[in-house]
Amino acid sequence: MNIKNISLEIKAIIGIIVFTLFIVGLDRYLLSQNITNQFVESKKSKNDLLLNTISPIISLNISLGLSSSNNEYLEQITEQNKDLQLLQIIDKQGILIYNYGEKCTEQNETQHKNNLNYVTKELIDSITDEKLGTIHMHFSDSEFEIMQMKNRVTTIQIFITSFVLLLIFIFMTRKEFKHIRELSKNVLSYDPKLNNFHLTKLDRKDEVGIIHNAIVSMVEKINSHAKLLDEANNSLEQKVQERTQELEEANKKLLQLSITDPLTNIANRRHFENYFSNIWTLAKRSNAKVSVIMCDIDHFKDINDTFGHAVGDYVLIEVAKTMKNTLKRESDLVARYGGEEFIIALYDTNIYEATMLCENIQNALTQLNLFENQPQKHKPVTLSFGISSTVPQIADEAEELIKIADKCLYEAKNRGRDCIITPSEFIQIS
């Protein structure tokens, strides 16, 4: 039978038996000690009793001069007490007057001292209190030795049995605890990502084997679930990435839509206002010039009326494209301000440079032949420009510069369109 297949319950029972045996052994040992003590006491009592019984009789016989009576009496005593090894009576002159047996060897001197098998007493005349002699009695300690030996053997047998069983129990439990420690160490260090659980199923039928195999099964399940989870995670991550990208693009588009005029695909008025506010603030800080160009397509209503709104939209788109293409700097922004009206914000640009830009736009427009496919003839598309420029001061408002440009545009319209009006020209006229 394999020790590993023994149930923990059985092992626990063995442990209890070992413990019980140990306790029984201990109890047996204490009991034997107690019995030994009692034996010693009883033997002492018996020896003392015998001595105290015979000594007055011996004393009396001596005092009465009945030595023959004494001898017979003592012979009876030695016959009745088989454990008596020596009985000596020495008179007061030190002469041995009765002797039975042999004197004890020195080996038993210790026990003599303990009064276990050796007793002595002075013989006293009960009437005169005169010392008559001494009586010495030695008793055999073989009974005591046999009892001691039996006790020792039994106690040693119990302790050896307990010890052997204890060793077996310790061996079994140590093996179990070692296995459990190894198992728990593996479980604690287990990381599903690293898949570092290296124990395999065991062919054990006991509780430890069942727990071990259950844990191994559980780890296998966790591993397979972790694998599935990883795959799901990877897929989800990819999807999230894609969705994020789409969202970002959508946001970009949305942002673009929110700042872009849908028809002309250039900045709308709101974006312009935000942008212009920013460069206005920047110009205030850097003491730079800011210029604004407002322009309007001349006779646009007439175009619409002549060719329809689709052509009108086409004109708007083409004009916006032309204006955008004309701007060379990233910081320059053209926006549809409303209807056929456009606005350009120019940072770090003076009025002269703005005028040059307007002329460039006019030149570019002349290159366009927007109505060549139309059945009816129409004058080429032109723009009227109003320009304003300033170095913004702390108290200045951006709207003021736009208003000035608007007034200049208005003046350009009044002057017959297709022209560029700056505030200096406008003031002279005013």
Added chain:
Amino acid sequence: MSKRGIRNVFILFSLLLSMNASNLYASYDEDTLDIFAKMLPRFVLMSSQLHKVKEEIEMCVLYEKLDERSAISLMGKIHANYPAGIKNYKIKLIDKYYQHLESCKNAQLLFMFDTTEENIQQSLHFAKLHQILTISYNADLLADGVNISLYLGRKIIPFLNVSSINANGIEFDNTLLRVSKIYSADMKNEY
């Protein structure tokens, strides 16, 4: 009857008389007397007679004139054994013929040498009357009611007539009882 015949009859009678006398007044063994000498004062002290002792142990030795020498010898042995008395008690010995028994009325112990049956009975009656311990040399007297004698067998031990001791109202130390042989009527021919 012829003169010679008369002479033979006389010799035979004399011989018979002498045999009776030797039987009645036997000689006493000195060793046994020695043991008695040791025992007598102790018997007093080991019995309830002790209560009667004031300053001295009074012991009366009764004998016939024939045994005077033995009686004197016994008393000499007692004095020799206990020259200064025993246990602070002096020993007073009274030696009397049986006819002067009255002088022993204050004694604690009567030691009786052999005598006639009549004297024995008188003495025992007297002892019972005055609660005196009686000890005889001859163990046969136990049958008559003497309290103590000696058993002279393979060993020599005190021989106690417990019934007569009880009748006299005397008590003994247990130890003495343990070293003694107890007399009973059935044992009459055993010693």
